[in-house]
Amino acid sequence: MKKHTATNEQSGITLDFTHVMGKPEDGFLTTRDINAMEETIQKIHNVLLEKKANNTLGFYDLYTRNTMIDEVETMAKKLAPTCENLVVLGIGGSALGTIAVHRALNPWHYNLLPENSRKGPRLFIMDNIDPETLGSLLEFLNPEKTIINVISKSGSTAETMSQFLIARKWLMDNLGQTFNRHIVITTDPESGFLRKIAQMENFATLPIPADIGGRFSVFTPVGLFPLAMTGIDIRKLLAGCKAAAQTCTLPEVWKNPAYLSGIIHYIFEKKQGLKLWVMMPYSDSLKEISDWYTQLSAESLGKRFDIHGKEVFCGPTPIKALGATDQHSQLQLYMEGPRDKIFTFIEVETFRNNDITIPKAYEDIEGVEYLGGHTLGELLNTELRATRLALRTNKRPSITFRFPEINAWTIGQLIYILEVQVVFLGHLYQINPLDQPGVELGKQLTYGLMGRSGFEKSLKDVKQAESSALKQYVKTTLQ
Ligand code: PA5
Numbered sequence: 001m002k003k004h005t006a007t008n009e010q011s012g013i014t015l016d017f018t019h020v021m022g023k024p025e026d027g028f029l030t031t032r033d034i035n036a037m038e039e040t041i042q043k044i045h046n047v048l049l050e051k052k053a054n055n056t057l058g059f060y061d062l063y064t065r066n067t068m069i070d071e072v073e074t075m076a077k078k079l080a081p082t083c084e085n086l087v088v089l090g091i092g093g094s095a096l097g098t099i100a101v102h103r104a105l106n107p108w109h110y111n112l113l114p115e116n117s118r119k120g121p122r123l124f125i126m127d128n129i130d131p132e133t134l135g136s137l138l139e140f141l142n143p144e145k146t147i148i149n150v151i152s153k154s155g156s157t158a159e160t161m162s163q164f165l166i167a168r169k170w171l172m173d174n175l176g177q178t179f180n181r182h183i184v185i186t187t188d189p190e191s192g193f194l195r196k197i198a199q200m201e202n203f204a205t206l207p208i209p210a211d212i213g214g215r216f217s218v219f220t221p222v223g224l225f226p227l228a229m230t231g232i233d234i235r236k237l238l239a240g241c242k243a244a245a246q247t248c249t250l251p252e253v254w255k256n257p258a259y260l261s262g263i264i265h266y267i268f269e270k271k272q273g274l275k276l277w278v279m280m281p282y283s284d285s286l287k288e289i290s291d292w293y294t295q296l297s298a299e300s301l302g303k304r305f306d307i308h309g310k311e312v313f314c315g316p317t318p319i320k321a322l323g324a325t326d327q328h329s330q331l332q333l334y335m336e337g338p339r340d341k342i343f344t345f346i347e348v349e350t351f352r353n354n355d356i357t358i359p360k361a362y363e364d365i366e367g368v369e370y371l372g373g374h375t376l377g378e379l380l381n382t383e384l385r386a387t388r389l390a391l392r393t394n395k396r397p398s399i400t401f402r403f404p405e406i407n408a409w410t411i412g413q414l415i416y417i418l419e420v421q422v423v424f425l426g427h428l429y430q431i432n433p434l435d436q437p438g439v440e441l442g443k444q445l446t447y448g449l450m451g452r453s454g455f456e457k458s459l460k461d462v463k464q465a466e467s468s469a470l471k472q473y474v475k476t477t478l479q
Helices: 031-035 038-053 058-064 066-082 096-105 131-140 158-182 193-201 221-229 234-248 257-272 284-301 331-336 376-393 408-428 437-449 456-478
Strands: 005-007 014-016 085-089 122-126 146-152 183-187 204-207 276-281 303-305 311-314 317-320 341-348 398-403
Touching: 014 257, 031 257, 038 257, 038 408, 058 234, 058 408, 066 204, 066 221, 066 234, 085 158, 085 221, 096 122, 096 221, 096 284, 096 408, 122 131, 122 221, 131 158, 146 158, 146 221, 158 183, 158 193, 158 437, 183 193, 183 221, 204 221, 221 234, 234 257, 234 408, 257 341, 257 398, 257 408, 276 284, 284 317, 284 341, 284 408, 303 437, 331 376, 341 376, 376 398, 398 408, 437 456
Parallel strands: 085 122, 085 146, 146 183, 183 204, 276 317, 276 341, 341 398
Antiparallel strands: 005 014, 014 398, 303 311
């Protein structure tokens, strides 16, 4: 089998697409399939570069925004030394990127480490409104040594605002007038309720650049501030973006990992109906990268209308999996279930902190003995290799992003590549990857139900719909 790879830079991330290439009669691609898309790719490339130049795709050049980066570092340097706990309040794009990078780069049990072994405060990212979670956290923290970082681009998200109101009262009750020194607001530089509140209460603030939407904001103060607080080298993260930008802005599909991965997914979806896109890192540290990517892909590509206003119901379904764990959960389905999936594996060549060698024992029990002397990392990567090949044998294609090792530089690269990939896909599908109109209706109905003024009609609509649905249900079950 010929090996197909595209490396980002020497010792950077490699995109291995060996396992999508093969005989057309087995459902695999040939170079001709990809080259046939050349004209479309070039058109999209030109549009993307134009939008990049017009600052309508601001995420492309966040690594160049030195004033923003300096501001984050200054704030982190000021606050980290006296802070024992940093609590991030935010949801969706205001939380998932930070969780992903934190999990990837900080030690697995970061919050359990003694203070002198951590480079910064413990980090708690509250991206849900389950009362049991927030309630039990606040009970456990010392308010005097806690900073609450409220993150919302719009400055009005119900989940984040309610968390903020609870945390604010908790600080006020415990600290009195000085409570405002414990809150940092990350929001739009000018608009939104949070900006207004920050001014009224004299809270410290960090700006989310106006040209960046939630799910593309991990390299703005949204992610950079909490990450810098925990001692992550944000300059190295951004250097990773810069390295990825060098290849992700190249017109040639064979040299551009974002376009190549994007076009492979697109062709499989369009020509073979592979609508389920599984991301499966073989690394616990990268598990939340799939979580972040799921949101990026789902919210960006799941659209009812295309840019011409035609109803298209576009949207591959992203699926999160973890190797090797999900080999014992989802793999049976992936191997023998419907042939409707393409897989993105993420592989780590060298694990940090010394791989663990499996001790030799039970030398006369051959079903156990063979493990001794190998490392856990070796076993994990062997299982990935075996699974990928087994899937190929059953005609299920996969690509692999391969990390030489996980560090800030390589993580910056992967996130950047995936952001460009999603925007590129949005243009292939001719939908707007930057908006999310589908989440509005649910929000409005919630506002109505929660008694927000101006949303009385939404409340009426809910009541009407629920009562007619109920009547219908009763009628059908009684008949
Ligand atoms: O990607 C997006 O735009 C969303 O997922 C938002 O990040 C999420 O809804 C939170 O919005 P906000 O940051 O305005 O509170």
